[in-house]
Amino acid sequence: MRARDLLTDFPTLGLDAPVVDAARLLALQDLPGVIVLGDEGEPFTILPGAEVLRLAVPAYCQDDPALARVIDEAHADEFLRALDRRTVREALPSRPRELPVTDPGATVLEVAALMARTRSPLVAIVEDGRLLGAVTLKALLERVLPA
Template identity: 65%
Template sequence: MRARDLLTDLPVIDLDSPVLDAAKLLIEQDLPGLIVVDDGSLFTILPETEVARLVIPGYCQDDPVLARVVDEAHADGFLHQLGGRTLRACLPAQPRDLPISAPDATVLQVAVLMMRTRSPLVAVVDGDRLLGALTLKTLLERVLAA
Protein backbone atom coordinates (compact mmCIF):
# COMPACT_ATOMS: atom_id res chain seq x y z
CA MET A 1 0.00 0.00 0.00
CA ARG A 2 1.31 3.45 -0.95
CA ALA A 3 0.50 6.97 0.23
CA ARG A 4 -1.48 7.65 -2.96
CA ASP A 5 -3.79 4.73 -2.05
CA LEU A 6 -4.74 6.32 1.27
CA LEU A 7 -5.42 9.91 0.23
CA THR A 8 -8.10 11.84 2.05
CA ASP A 9 -9.61 15.07 0.81
CA LEU A 10 -9.15 17.60 3.56
CA PRO A 11 -9.97 21.28 3.35
CA VAL A 12 -7.12 23.73 3.09
CA ILE A 13 -7.04 27.13 4.73
CA ASP A 14 -5.31 30.24 3.49
CA LEU A 15 -2.47 31.82 5.45
CA ASP A 16 -4.42 35.10 5.56
CA SER A 17 -7.44 33.48 7.24
CA PRO A 18 -8.28 34.48 10.80
CA VAL A 19 -7.00 32.12 13.49
CA LEU A 20 -10.53 31.88 14.84
CA ASP A 21 -11.71 30.54 11.44
CA ALA A 22 -8.93 27.94 11.56
CA ALA A 23 -10.07 26.80 15.00
CA LYS A 24 -13.70 26.64 13.85
CA LEU A 25 -12.78 24.60 10.75
CA LEU A 26 -10.81 22.17 12.88
CA ILE A 27 -13.73 21.69 15.27
CA GLU A 28 -16.61 21.69 12.77
CA GLN A 29 -15.00 19.06 10.56
CA ASP A 30 -13.31 17.09 13.35
CA LEU A 31 -9.91 17.37 11.68
CA PRO A 32 -6.57 16.13 13.06
CA GLY A 33 -4.93 19.28 11.76
CA LEU A 34 -4.95 21.87 9.01
CA ILE A 35 -3.16 22.28 5.72
CA VAL A 36 -2.24 25.93 5.31
CA VAL A 37 -1.58 27.37 1.85
CA ASP A 38 -0.16 30.69 0.70
CA ASP A 39 -1.16 31.77 -2.81
CA GLY A 40 -2.22 28.17 -3.48
CA SER A 41 1.13 26.66 -2.46
CA LEU A 42 1.62 24.54 0.62
CA PHE A 43 2.94 26.72 3.46
CA THR A 44 2.65 24.52 6.52
CA ILE A 45 0.73 21.77 8.24
CA LEU A 46 -0.70 22.48 11.67
CA PRO A 47 -1.61 19.52 13.86
CA GLU A 48 -4.54 20.30 16.14
CA THR A 49 -2.18 20.86 19.08
CA GLU A 50 -0.44 23.62 17.10
CA VAL A 51 -3.78 25.27 16.35
CA ALA A 52 -4.47 25.19 20.10
CA ARG A 53 -1.08 26.83 20.68
CA LEU A 54 -2.18 29.69 18.40
CA VAL A 55 -5.38 30.36 20.32
CA ILE A 56 -4.19 29.92 23.92
CA PRO A 57 -2.78 33.18 25.30
CA GLY A 58 1.01 33.23 25.16
CA TYR A 59 1.37 34.35 28.77
CA CYS A 60 -0.43 31.17 29.90
CA GLN A 61 1.81 29.02 27.74
CA ASP A 62 4.91 30.73 29.13
CA ASP A 63 3.73 30.43 32.74
CA PRO A 64 0.85 27.95 33.27
CA VAL A 65 0.38 29.28 36.83
CA LEU A 66 -1.10 32.43 35.27
CA ALA A 67 -3.95 30.36 33.82
CA ARG A 68 -5.11 29.72 37.40
CA VAL A 69 -5.52 33.39 38.19
CA VAL A 70 -7.77 34.12 35.21
CA ASP A 71 -11.40 33.99 36.36
CA GLU A 72 -13.84 31.63 34.70
CA ALA A 73 -15.69 34.29 32.69
CA HIS A 74 -12.46 35.51 31.08
CA ALA A 75 -11.08 31.99 30.67
CA ASP A 76 -14.22 30.97 28.74
CA GLY A 77 -13.80 33.91 26.35
CA PHE A 78 -10.10 33.67 25.55
CA LEU A 79 -10.77 32.67 21.93
CA HIS A 80 -12.61 35.90 21.24
CA GLN A 81 -9.60 37.94 22.32
CA LEU A 82 -7.93 36.93 19.08
CA GLY A 83 -10.02 39.42 17.15
CA GLY A 84 -9.22 39.16 13.46
CA ARG A 85 -5.57 38.03 13.87
CA THR A 86 -4.57 35.92 10.90
CA LEU A 87 -2.53 32.76 10.68
CA ARG A 88 0.14 34.78 8.88
CA ALA A 89 0.40 37.13 11.87
CA CYS A 90 0.70 34.26 14.35
CA LEU A 91 2.92 31.78 12.54
CA PRO A 92 6.67 32.05 12.10
CA ALA A 93 7.77 33.25 8.66
CA GLN A 94 9.79 30.06 8.21
CA PRO A 95 7.62 26.97 8.78
CA ARG A 96 8.97 24.01 10.71
CA ASP A 97 10.00 20.72 9.13
CA LEU A 98 6.89 19.76 7.18
CA PRO A 99 5.37 16.30 7.08
CA ILE A 100 5.30 15.93 3.30
CA SER A 101 5.28 12.61 1.48
CA ALA A 102 5.70 11.53 -2.09
CA PRO A 103 2.73 9.61 -3.51
CA ASP A 104 4.75 6.39 -3.84
CA ALA A 105 5.93 6.33 -0.19
CA THR A 106 5.08 3.14 1.68
CA VAL A 107 2.79 3.06 4.68
CA LEU A 108 5.81 2.46 6.92
CA GLN A 109 7.63 5.47 5.48
CA VAL A 110 4.58 7.67 6.10
CA ALA A 111 4.18 6.33 9.65
CA VAL A 112 7.84 7.12 10.40
CA LEU A 113 7.37 10.63 8.98
CA MET A 114 4.34 11.17 11.22
CA MET A 115 6.28 10.08 14.28
CA ARG A 116 9.39 12.10 13.40
CA THR A 117 7.41 15.30 12.79
CA ARG A 118 4.84 14.55 15.53
CA SER A 119 2.03 15.16 13.10
CA PRO A 120 -1.13 13.05 12.66
CA LEU A 121 -1.45 14.58 9.21
CA VAL A 122 0.84 14.29 6.18
CA ALA A 123 0.48 16.19 2.93
CA VAL A 124 0.98 14.03 -0.14
CA VAL A 125 2.68 16.11 -2.80
CA ASP A 126 3.69 15.32 -6.37
CA GLY A 127 6.19 17.94 -7.47
CA ASP A 128 4.57 21.22 -6.42
CA ARG A 129 1.03 19.86 -6.54
CA LEU A 130 -0.84 18.94 -3.37
CA LEU A 131 -2.66 15.67 -4.09
CA GLY A 132 -4.33 15.31 -0.72
CA ALA A 133 -3.56 14.28 2.79
CA LEU A 134 -3.07 11.16 4.77
CA THR A 135 -4.22 10.99 8.38
CA LEU A 136 -2.93 8.74 11.12
CA LYS A 137 -6.46 7.42 11.62
CA THR A 138 -6.77 6.41 7.95
CA LEU A 139 -3.31 4.88 7.94
CA LEU A 140 -4.03 2.75 11.03
CA GLU A 141 -7.49 1.72 9.82
CA ARG A 142 -6.14 0.50 6.49
CA VAL A 143 -3.12 -1.26 7.96
CA LEU A 144 -5.20 -3.02 10.64
CA ALA A 145 -7.75 -4.11 8.03
CA ALA A 146 -5.06 -5.64 5.75
Protein backbone atom coordinates in the same frame (compact mmCIF):
# COMPACT_ATOMS: atom_id res chain seq x y z
CA MET B 1 0.36 -0.15 0.40
CA ARG B 2 1.20 3.36 -0.72
CA ALA B 3 0.16 6.87 0.31
CA ARG B 4 -2.26 6.98 -2.64
CA ASP B 5 -4.17 4.08 -1.03
CA LEU B 6 -4.74 6.08 2.16
CA LEU B 7 -5.35 9.44 0.49
CA THR B 8 -8.40 11.49 1.36
CA ASP B 9 -9.60 14.91 0.24
CA PHE B 10 -8.65 17.45 2.86
CA PRO B 11 -9.70 21.05 3.51
CA THR B 12 -7.14 23.81 3.23
CA LEU B 13 -6.75 27.41 4.32
CA GLY B 14 -4.64 30.21 2.93
CA LEU B 15 -1.97 32.10 4.86
CA ASP B 16 -4.19 35.16 5.14
CA ALA B 17 -7.20 33.30 6.55
CA PRO B 18 -8.14 34.23 10.13
CA VAL B 19 -6.81 31.76 12.70
CA VAL B 20 -10.34 31.51 14.07
CA ASP B 21 -11.35 29.95 10.72
CA ALA B 22 -8.77 27.23 11.32
CA ALA B 23 -10.22 26.62 14.79
CA ARG B 24 -13.75 26.40 13.36
CA LEU B 25 -12.65 24.04 10.60
CA LEU B 26 -10.96 21.77 13.12
CA ALA B 27 -14.00 21.71 15.37
CA LEU B 28 -16.76 21.42 12.78
CA GLN B 29 -15.06 18.72 10.71
CA ASP B 30 -13.30 16.92 13.58
CA LEU B 31 -9.91 17.31 11.89
CA PRO B 32 -6.48 16.61 13.41
CA GLY B 33 -5.03 19.65 11.66
CA VAL B 34 -5.29 21.91 8.64
CA ILE B 35 -3.16 22.15 5.52
CA VAL B 36 -2.13 25.77 4.99
CA LEU B 37 -1.45 26.76 1.40
CA GLY B 38 1.15 29.34 0.42
CA ASP B 39 0.61 32.27 -1.89
CA GLU B 40 1.15 30.09 -4.98
CA GLY B 41 -1.29 27.39 -3.81
CA GLU B 42 1.39 24.93 -2.67
CA PRO B 43 1.40 23.37 0.84
CA PHE B 44 3.15 25.83 3.13
CA THR B 45 2.68 24.15 6.50
CA ILE B 46 0.50 21.78 8.46
CA LEU B 47 -1.24 23.43 11.38
CA PRO B 48 -2.09 20.75 13.97
CA GLY B 49 -5.06 21.36 16.26
CA ALA B 50 -2.82 21.70 19.32
CA GLU B 51 -0.91 24.45 17.52
CA VAL B 52 -4.14 26.39 17.01
CA LEU B 53 -4.72 26.19 20.76
CA ARG B 54 -1.15 27.32 21.39
CA LEU B 55 -1.90 30.39 19.28
CA ALA B 56 -5.06 31.14 21.26
CA VAL B 57 -3.96 30.52 24.84
CA PRO B 58 -2.03 33.45 26.28
CA ALA B 59 1.68 32.72 26.59
CA TYR B 60 1.68 33.63 30.29
CA CYS B 61 -0.86 30.83 30.91
CA GLN B 62 1.22 28.35 28.94
CA ASP B 63 4.38 29.33 30.81
CA ASP B 64 2.76 29.26 34.26
CA PRO B 65 -0.32 27.00 34.56
CA ALA B 66 -1.03 28.48 38.01
CA LEU B 67 -1.93 31.76 36.32
CA ALA B 68 -4.53 30.00 34.17
CA ARG B 69 -6.16 28.71 37.35
CA VAL B 70 -6.61 32.14 38.93
CA ILE B 71 -8.32 33.74 35.92
CA ASP B 72 -12.09 33.77 36.45
CA GLU B 73 -14.30 31.77 34.08
CA ALA B 74 -15.86 34.83 32.44
CA HIS B 75 -12.45 35.97 31.23
CA ALA B 76 -11.12 32.48 30.56
CA ASP B 77 -13.98 31.81 28.13
CA GLU B 78 -12.85 34.78 26.05
CA PHE B 79 -9.38 33.48 25.15
CA LEU B 80 -10.37 32.32 21.67
CA ARG B 81 -11.58 35.81 20.78
CA ALA B 82 -7.95 36.88 20.55
CA LEU B 83 -7.80 34.81 17.37
CA ASP B 84 -10.31 37.07 15.61
CA ARG B 85 -7.64 39.62 14.85
CA ARG B 86 -4.84 37.29 13.72
CA THR B 87 -4.21 35.62 10.40
CA VAL B 88 -2.59 32.23 10.00
CA ARG B 89 0.47 33.98 8.50
CA GLU B 90 0.84 36.17 11.62
CA ALA B 91 0.41 33.23 13.96
CA LEU B 92 2.96 30.86 12.45
CA PRO B 93 6.32 30.43 14.17
CA SER B 94 9.18 32.46 12.72
CA ARG B 95 11.32 29.35 12.18
CA PRO B 96 9.68 27.02 9.69
CA ARG B 97 9.57 23.34 10.54
CA GLU B 98 10.07 20.43 8.18
CA LEU B 99 7.01 20.24 5.98
CA PRO B 100 5.20 16.87 6.17
CA VAL B 101 4.71 16.44 2.43
CA THR B 102 5.35 13.41 0.25
CA ASP B 103 4.33 11.91 -3.05
CA PRO B 104 1.53 9.37 -3.68
CA GLY B 105 4.07 6.57 -4.15
CA ALA B 106 5.46 6.83 -0.61
CA THR B 107 5.17 3.66 1.42
CA VAL B 108 3.13 3.48 4.61
CA LEU B 109 6.35 3.29 6.60
CA GLU B 110 7.68 6.41 4.87
CA VAL B 111 4.46 8.27 5.71
CA ALA B 112 4.53 7.03 9.32
CA ALA B 113 8.19 8.05 9.70
CA LEU B 114 7.40 11.51 8.30
CA MET B 115 4.49 11.91 10.73
CA ALA B 116 6.67 10.84 13.64
CA ARG B 117 9.62 13.02 12.68
CA THR B 118 7.52 16.14 12.09
CA ARG B 119 5.05 15.41 14.92
CA SER B 120 2.23 15.98 12.48
CA PRO B 121 -1.11 14.13 12.56
CA LEU B 122 -1.35 14.38 8.79
CA VAL B 123 0.84 14.39 5.71
CA ALA B 124 0.04 16.35 2.56
CA ILE B 125 0.30 14.32 -0.65
CA VAL B 126 1.58 16.31 -3.62
CA GLU B 127 2.18 15.31 -7.22
CA ASP B 128 3.61 17.63 -9.86
CA GLY B 129 3.20 20.59 -7.50
CA ARG B 130 -0.52 19.90 -6.99
CA LEU B 131 -2.07 18.96 -3.65
CA LEU B 132 -3.94 15.68 -4.04
CA GLY B 133 -5.12 15.37 -0.44
CA ALA B 134 -3.74 14.06 2.82
CA VAL B 135 -3.06 10.93 4.79
CA THR B 136 -4.25 11.24 8.38
CA LEU B 137 -2.84 9.44 11.37
CA LYS B 138 -6.24 7.83 11.91
CA ALA B 139 -6.37 6.44 8.36
CA LEU B 140 -2.82 5.18 8.60
CA LEU B 141 -3.39 3.41 11.93
CA GLU B 142 -6.71 1.91 10.84
CA ARG B 143 -5.00 0.28 7.85
CA VAL B 144 -1.88 -1.01 9.56
CA LEU B 145 -3.14 -2.15 12.96
CA PRO B 146 -4.42 -5.72 13.16
CA ALA B 147 -8.19 -6.01 13.58
